[in-house]
Amino acid sequence: MDYKNWRHVFKVDPAKEISDEALEQICESGTDVILVGGTDGVTIDNVIDILLRVRRFSVPVALEISNVESVLAGFDYYFIPSVLNSRETKWVKDLHHEAIKEYGDIMVWDELVAEGYCILNPDCKVAQVTNADTDLTKEDVIAYARLAENYFKLPIFYIEYSGTYGDQEIVSSVKEVLNDTKLFYGGGITTVEQAVEMARIADTVVVGNIIYDDLKQALKTVKAVKGALNK
Ligand SMILES: CC(C)=CCC/C(C)=C/CC/C(C)=C/CC/C(C)=C/CC/C(C)=C/CC/C(C)=C/CC/C(C)=C/COP(=O)(O)OP(=O)(O)O
Ligand SMILES: O=P(O)(O)OC[C@@H](O)CO
Ligand SMILES: [Mg+2]
Numbered sequence: 001m002d003y004k005n006w007r008h009v010f011k012v013d014p015a016k017e018i019s020d021e022a023l024e025q026i027c028e029s030g031t032d033v034i035l036v037g038g039t040d041g042v043t044i045d046n047v048i049d050i051l052l053r054v055r056r057f058s059v060p061v062a063l064e065i066s067n068v069e070s071v072l073a074g075f076d077y078y079f080i081p082s083v084l085n086s087r088e089t090k091w092v093k094d095l096h097h098e099a100i101k102e103y104g105d106i107m108v109w110d111e112l113v114a115e116g117y118c119i120l121n122p123d124c125k126v127a128q129v130t131n132a133d134t135d136l137t138k139e140d141v142i143a144y145a146r147l148a149e150n151y152f153k154l155p156i157f158y159i160e161y162s163g164t165y166g167d168q169e170i171v172s173s174v175k176e177v178l179n180d181t182k183l184f185y186g187g188g189i190t191t192v193e194q195a196v197e198m199a200r201i202a203d204t205v206v207v208g209n210i211i212y213d214d215l216k217q218a219l220k221t222v223k224a225v226k227g228a229l230n231k
Contacts, residue, residue, distance in 0.1 A: 161187025
């Protein structure tokens with residue numbers, strides 16, 4: 001299935017331990033994709049390990065690149081984040097420029113999907129690493145969404161609350177101004193109710209940490225998201 005039609009995503013962090021049984025349940029859950037990614041501790045070894053283990057199942061698998069050293073062939077898609085509200089150009093376009101300078105000749109451009117991130121939880125790891133300015137009004141976030149769609153023409157705008165449940169009003173307001181760019185929501189989904197709530201607003205709902213904290217609850221989010229009607 002094309003990433004534009006994904007409703008539910010499990011984000012599997014290669015830096016975190018997961019048993020074969022748990023991984024099998026995640027892969028066979030009916031989720032639309034396994035997105036392999038994390039902020040830190042992502043290495044070529046742990047990415048190979050996850051790829052080989054997920055590839056035993058038919059679910060699509062994408063790599064969300066957090067450093068060039070851990071990129072390898074064999075994924076269906078490569079998701080490339082740019083943190084639009086980072087205070088440092090490094091996380092918006094400099095690392096990307098370096099990577100393209102080095103690997104531009106061998107890159108398969110059709111497999112790359114650019115994501116415009118807007119990080120809104122000041123305490124999460126990714127906000128700290130990328131020095132994100134999370135002190136934003138609803139209007140600021142809407143402006144980032146419009147920048148992503150109408151100026152940079154990014155296929156994905158990702159509202160990231162990693163580790164905490166987000167503000168529905170902000171997510172709804174962003175959804176209202178987007179047309180072609182898909183809205184990904186991720187952060188703090190721990191219950192079926194939260195999964196349904198965000199699935200009614202966002203195009204795609206990303207479920208991460210609950211996989212490691214409460215697998216049973218994590219698995220329930222798949223049906224919840226897929227059953228929810230997008231407004
Ligand atoms: C073999 C082959 C296919 C070759 C391809 C060639 C190649 C190298 C292509 C790459 C092209 C390219 C443009 C790459 C970009 C390079 C790069 C390093 C960009 C920077 C990306 C970036 C902004 C990273 C910052 C961190 C980030 C946004 C990570 C995303 C994941 C995320 C938000 C995780 C959430 O946090 P988590 O880790 O889960 O937090 P907890 O542990 O607290 O839960
Ligand atoms: O881990 P959680 O809080 O579910 O967030 C999911 C994802 O948006 C992280 O990048
Ligand atoms: Mg995580």
